[in-house]
Amino acid sequence: SLFSDLRPLGPEGPFSLETQFIADSDSCKVNLIIGAYRNNQGQAWQPPSLVEAKKRIHVESCLHEYLPLHGSAEFLESSKLLVLGPEITNQAYDRIASIQTISGTGANSLIAKFLDNHTHPANIWLPDPTWVNHADIWKENAPGVDLRWYPYYDESSRSLSFSAMIQTLQRDTQENDAILLHACAHNPTGLDPTKEQWEEIALVCKEKKLFVIFDSAYQGFASGDLDHDAWAIRHFFTHPGLEFAICQSFSKNMSLYGERLGALHIVVSRKSSSPPTASVHGHLAEIQRACVSMAPLFGSRVANEIFKSEDLHLMWQADLLLMSNRIKTMRKAVYDELVRLQTPGNWDHVVHQTGMFSYTGLTEEQVGRLRKEHHVYMLPSGRASICGLTCANFKYTAQAIHSVIT
Ligand code: PMP
Numbered sequence: 001s002l003f004s005d006l007r008p009l010g011p012e013g014p015f016s017l018e019t020q021f022i023a024d025s026d027s028c029k030v031n032l033i034i035g036a037y038r039n040n041q042g043q044a045w046q047p048p049s050l051v052e053a054k055k056r057i058h059v060e061s062c063l064h065e066y067l068p069l070h071g072s073a074e075f076l077e078s079s080k081l082l083v084l085g086p087e088i089t090n091q092a093y094d095r096i097a098s099i100q101t102i103s104g105t106g107a108n109s110l111i112a113k114f115l116d117n118h119t120h121p122a123n124i125w126l127p128d129p130t131w132v133n134h135a136d137i138w139k140e141n142a143p144g145v146d147l148r149w150y151p152y153y154d155e156s157s158r159s160l161s162f163s164a165m166i167q168t169l170q171r172d173t174q175e176n177d178a179i180l181l182h183a184c185a186h187n188p189t190g191l192d193p194t195k196e197q198w199e200e201i202a203l204v205c206k207e208k209k210l211f212v213i214f215d216s217a218y219q220g221f222a223s224g225d226l227d228h229d230a231w232a233i234r235h236f237f238t239h240p241g242l243e244f245a246i247c248q249s250f251s252k253n254m255s256l257y258g259e260r261l262g263a264l265h266i267v268v269s270r271k272s273s274s275p276p277t278a279s280v281h282g283h284l285a286e287i288q289r290a291c292v293s294m295a296p297l298f299g300s301r302v303a304n305e306i307f308k309s310e311d312l313h314l315m316w317q318a319d320l321l322l323m324s325n326r327i328k329t330m331r332k333a334v335y336d337e338l339v340r341l342q343t344p345g346n347w348d349h350v351v352h353q354t355g356m357f358s359y360t361g362l363t364e365e366q367v368g369r370l371r372k373e374h375h376v377y378m379l380p381s382g383r384a385s386i387c388g389l390t391c392a393n394f395k396y397t398a399q400a401i402h403s404v405i406t
Helices: 013-023 048-057 073-091 103-118 133-141 162-172 195-207 228-237 277-292 298-308 310-340 348-352 364-374 394-405
Strands: 096-102 123-128 146-151 178-182 211-216 244-249 261-267 357-359 383-385
Touching: 048 298, 048 310, 073 096, 073 228, 073 244, 073 261, 073 298, 096 103, 096 277, 103 133, 103 211, 103 244, 103 261, 103 277, 123 133, 133 146, 146 162, 162 195, 195 228, 211 228, 228 244, 261 277, 261 298, 298 310, 310 348, 310 394, 348 357, 364 394
Parallel strands: 123 146, 123 178, 178 211, 211 244
Antiparallel strands: 096 261, 244 261, 357 383
């Protein structure tokens, strides 16, 4: 066969662990693998705003026509407003090119291909560590761009390695390089820069003439407050001349995981009297056409329903608070239990990190023992999805961690 030389590949990391988890028949098993919200019963959950939006859509009578190439114009207006806020959206009305994408993954892939085709950065700088898919997205979509890593996580202090990050960016980046920044709730570390640190990062990006890509997969889900989680992105706008892209996902904050709803927005600078927004817009659609034609319809219908009705918007904000608060409560619960058990080490990071994940600091060997001896599953890097904890299993999980450490 033409394919005999193909190297056999199993399912990728988290997906292979998920298969093992499903096959595990132990009644105490705990799933801290996949980044998807679970309720206190450990079940996938539909937020009330989503349930109500679907009722209002009258699914039975919906047509299933193609969306335009750029996606739903109504959705793009609202998603832009959500991430940039009304003031910036107004000010930059003629210099934001937006396109609906196949969720955050599609937005990341599209910007990689777009830059590789049109602006030719020598390097893309990714945080070390980052979401497992980032490196593959760039390798697959931007073969002309080299992958480089900037330090992000200091293992000994379990904190942001901020000075090393800044030093690397100052010393090693070239003009026109692209840099990926997580807008909030950094995956996998749960560590975000402070406002002062964001200000410094923006200055370096500006000075070194880098093109910034914000990956915004957790707006509102991280803190429960949509504006708070968009602060860094909006701050970058205050630096005239900085051009940047936003890869926006609605998987987590609207619980639309499988519907693949997202957007890519590119903020173009106003150096000339007529910013090249229309050209950017046109080329984005050209690439998207060749890859997938256009994004799927249903998710944008649901989101439009939530965006256009004040009562649903408020309901959605309450859902975001509920989800983020449950995660915070579980962080505190497992932390208190580890302290009560006098588990060796300092566990403060579990409560200080934000978003869905905790970068626990457990070694690959300890994670392996957790799985084999206690049926508690997390990524080999020690990343645990806090959403998998419930009032019924956090004590068991803390005890399991305690026993692989002592
Ligand atoms: N970026 C980051 C940082 C993520 O954590 C995720 C989801 N795990 C994504 C992008 C993309 O998710 P989706 O394609 O479902 O929007």
